[in-house]
Amino acid sequence: MIFAIALLVLVGTFLFFLTGVGLVRMPDVFARMHAATKGASLGVALLLMAAALYFGETGVVTKAVVTIVFIFLTAPVAASLLGRAAYARRIPLWDKSVIDEGRNHIDVRVNPVADNGEPPSQQ
Amino acid sequence: MYPFWNIVLALVWAGLLGGLSLANLVSGLVVSYFVLAFVTRDQPGHDGYFGKVRKFLSFLLYYLKELLFSNAMIAYDILTPNFSMTPGVIGIPLDARTDLEITVLANLITMTPGTLSLDISPDRKTLYVHAMYIRDPEALRADIKNNLERRVLELLR
Amino acid sequence: MIESSSILTVCVMVGGLMLGIGLILAFVRLLLGPSLPDRVVAADVMATMMIGVLVLAALTTAEAFLLDIALAIALVVFLGTIALAIAIERGYFK
Numbered sequence: 001m002i003f004a005i006a007l008l009v010l011v012g013t014f015l016f017f018l019t020g021v022g023l024v025r026m027p028d029v030f031a032r033m034h035a036a037t038k039g040a041s042l043g044v045a046l047l048l049m050a051a052a053l054y055f056g057e058t059g060v061v062t063k064a065v066v067t068i069v070f071i072f073l074t075a076p077v078a079a080s081l082l083g084r085a086a087y088a089r090r091i092p093l094w095d096k097s098v099i100d101e102g103r104n105h106i107d108v109r110v111n112p113v114a115d116n117g118e119p120p121s122q123q
Numbered sequence: 124m125y126p127f128w129n130i131v132l133a134l135v136w137a138g139l140l141g142g143l144s145l146a147n148l149v150s151g152l153v154v155s156y157f158v159l160a161f162v163t164r165d166q167p168g169h170d171g172y173f174g175k176v177r178k179f180l181s182f183l184l185y186y187l188k189e190l191l192f193s194n195a196m197i198a199y200d201i202l203t204p205n206f207s208m209t210p211g212v213i214g215i216p217l218d219a220r221t222d223l224e225i226t227v228l229a230n231l232i233t234m235t236p237g238t239l240s241l242d243i244s245p246d247r248k249t250l251y252v253h254a255m256y257i258r259d260p261e262a263l264r265a266d267i268k269n270n271l272e273r274r275v276l277e278l279l280r
Numbered sequence: 281m282i283e284s285s286s287i288l289t290v291c292v293m294v295g296g297l298m299l300g301i302g303l304i305l306a307f308v309r310l311l312l313g314p315s316l317p318d319r320v321v322a323a324d325v326m327a328t329m330m331i332g333v334l335v336l337a338a339l340t341t342a343e344a345f346l347l348d349i350a351l352a353i354a355l356v357v358f359l360g361t362i363a364l365a366i367a368i369e370r371g372y373f374k
Contacts, residue, residue, distance in 0.1 A: 006291035009339070013295035013302075016329055020305030022201040023325060029317050030239060030253045031210060032309070035201060036321050038194060038236040040328040044354075047335040051347060058145045060344050067351045071328075074358040076233035076240075078324065081362055083253060084242045085369035086317035087212070099211035099260055102251035106242045108369055 005050045012046030015039045028094040029086045037079040041071050125163070125172040129155050175278065182274050186231070189271075193236040197255065211257045212241065214249040215264055218272060225250070228275050232267065292339055299336065303329050316373055320364045327357040 022035025045068045052064035088108045093100060129152060136151030137143050160173045200208055219225045229240040229250060237255040244251070257263055303326060310322035331350045338346035367373065 002285055006287050009291050009295045013298040016302040017298040018198050020302030023309040024305045036325045040325045044328055044331050047332050051335050055344050063347050067354055071354050076230040078361040079233050080240050081365040083239050085365045087241050091315050097211045098209045098257055101214045102212040
């Protein structure tokens with residue numbers, strides 16, 4: 001058991017380390033987002049699992065599971081919204097990108113959350 | 124009906140073992156699931172619940188495999204001096220129609236390393252995805268449609 | 281609850297080191313930019329790493345209440361990132 005906890009801690013923090021390196025090294029916003037959302041949320045999930053194993057009480061385990069579920073529900077939403085904003089605001093893609101099909105289709109919306117495909121009403 | 128009996132049997136199991144602890148409940152759910160699946164194998168409506176659970180488990184395995192594989196790919200790219208990636212934005216025509224289907228699919232695409240869903244077209248027929256490894260746009264499109272989307276739709280419909 | 285052992289202590293120390301390096305690198309990206317979304321991503325990652333720091337602290341001190349703080353951070357960070365994304369899209373920062 002102690003070995004499983006130690007392994008989870010090491011792999012989780014290694015993912016954080018990778019995320020940091022990826023954030024600095026990756027060439028454009030979207031590549032950085034790839035490194036950031038997955039690496040960080042997976043790392044936190046592994047660390048929380050380690051904590052759940054370590055404490056082993058029902059209250060702590062449920063709390064850890066709730067936190068993991070919450071992070072895995074919200075991280076992709078935040079990433080999509082931020083990626084959309086960056087793309088619509090014409091943050092340049094890496095110059096070695098091979099294809100860009102969304103350029104003429106994604107544009108700035110006044111209210112990106114309440115999207116019903118209609119032009120926004122003007123107050 | 125089957126989920127109800129599954130939970131009732133799990134509660135009975137936990138009660139007999141002497142306490143509503145998490146481990147008792149989970150083991151009760153697993154045991155009663157297999158017992159129910161075996162006992163009711165000839166009943167009508169058997170696949171409605173047990174087929175879904177089996178599909179969910181196989182989807183979970185598939186997704187975990189995908190998660191590990193593409194995480195390793197990105198980790199390799201981050202750690203080695205040269206980038207081997209060929210990023211870009213592609214549009215994926217969707218079969219998913221309802222809000223739930225599209226939301227689940229888009230979030231799963233985002234959580235898979237190497238793909239990040241950006242936006243859905245106003246007519247809700249195309250999902251724009253930023254992908255890291257586009258050797259062949261058509262192949263990637265077909266891969267997402269035939270694997271991830273098919274499995275998600277099987278599960279939700 | 282598992283008794284602390286030297287293996288776990290060493291692993292938490294090594295892990296803390298890697299987490300610290302990750303935090304510093306994310307902070308470098310926060311300072312460098314170049315665009316606002318870059319900085320928002322870096323800040324988001326730093327907040328997630330702080331959850332990791334709290335979990336490591338919970339492992340070393342064996343105090344379970346630190347996980348409550350981790351949960352609270354996870355709840356709040358999401359809202360900040362969403363708000364900033366909407367603000368970027370609407371063009372509040374020019």
